[in-house]
Amino acid sequence: MENLQKKCITFFSGACYAFCLVKKFRPNASDAEIVRYALDGYVCGFIEADGYVSQPVQFVNYITDENEIYVDVKKVDYKKEELTEKENIVMWEYNGNTHFVIMDKEGDVIWDPSGNSNTVKYGVPVSIRKFITR
Numbered sequence: 001m002e003n004l005q006k007k008c009i010t011f012f013s014g015a016c017y018a019f020c021l022v023k024k025f026r027p028n029a030s031d032a033e034i035v036r037y038a039l040d041g042y043v044c045g046f047i048e049a050d051g052y053v054s055q056p057v058q059f060v061n062y063i064t065d066e067n068e069i070y071v072d073v074k075k076v077d078y079k080k081e082e083l084t085e086k087e088n089i090v091m092w093e094y095n096g097n098t099h100f101v102i103m104d105k106e107g108d109v110i111w112d113p114s115g116n117s118n119t120v121k122y123g124v125p126v127s128i129r130k131f132i133t134r
Helices: 004-013 016-025 031-044 056-063 118-122
Strands: 070-077 088-094 097-103 109-111 124-133
Touching: 004 031, 016 031, 016 056, 016 088, 016 097, 031 056, 056 070, 056 124, 088 118, 097 118, 097 124
Parallel strands: none
Antiparallel strands: 070 124, 088 097, 088 124, 097 109
């Protein structure tokens, strides 16, 4: 028999990037809506069963109501001067694990889907995701 609860734990423990994407592109989304959008992304095939966002551009276009169409996402090495947006999605690394959070232009973490994660407490920021429009 399949263990659905274990599948859910696996999905949600790996969904930090999906949660950050929803928080950035739908800033007024409630916690329940953030979770629902992530599950919708899984159903649509943009997110894998382990929470990995395999199609971030398609997922962002799916969740946004904006007129802008996103065509690409660039991963750039972390440098404070690369924090050019009000909300930047940044990947941190600690002890071989990675975790995504949202940082402001000043380099402060303004939203962590894990609350106060050890990866941010003890790790270092390594890259920023920049979404490009037409």
